[in-house]
Amino acid sequence: MDSYLNLxxxxxxxxxxxxxxxxxxxxxxxxxxxxxxxDIFRDDSMNGWAKTGWLVFTIVLPFLGVFVYVIARGKxxxxxxxxxxxARLEETDRYIRETVGATGPVSEADQLAKLSEVRARGDISDEEFRRAKEKVLH
Known part of the structure; x- marks a missing residue:
């Protein structure tokens, strides 16, 4: 039992x-x-050869390449x-607007027309219609 036990x-x-x-x-x-x-691939101001040069530099000499790139093109x-x-936020907002199908707020007349349709189908009572109509008009 002379062996050393590493705890x-x-x-x-x-x-x-x-x-x-x-x-x-x-x-x-x-x-x-x-x-x-x-960022090298995203940059549209560089041509293909410049992108290739930066990419090779960062792959062959990774530490130096990354630090030189950050210093030279960090801003x-x-x-x-x-x-x-x-751009992604604008694209998402555009997609949501297209999916919803509304470009602006719904007018009071449109809301009242929809309420009338719902009441005519019998989905809501006259009292519920009256409360919803007051909420739309106020």
Whole structure:
């Protein structure tokens, strides 16, 4: 029984902290690498050769390539991300408007006509019709 038993308390708290910090930084760098690659493809101001050059640079020398790209084109990255988000939001809003089929608020006359149809079918009583009509008119 001369063998040494390695227990969890033999790993110091500071060592655990440094391990967690390095894992966190590594994951953040991976996210930054993918953001740079997406931005390279998203940028319409660069031609194909420039995109190829930046992509090769970030793949062959990843740390240096990512940091040089962020320094050289970092402002544009934020602007392009905002434009992309704004375009997707406008596209979503347009799709919702097309799906709903309404371009503006429904007029009181349209609401009263629909209420009359519902009452004529017998789906609501006269009292419910009166309350809904008051709500529409006020």
């Amino acid at each position: 969890a308390y033999d790993y110091p708290v500071l060592g655990a902290f440094w391990t967690i910090m390095w894992i966190f930084l590594w994951v953040m760098w991976i996210f930054l690498l993918f953001r740079v690659i997406v 544009g990255m934020g602007r392009r991300e905002q434009e992309h988000t704004r």
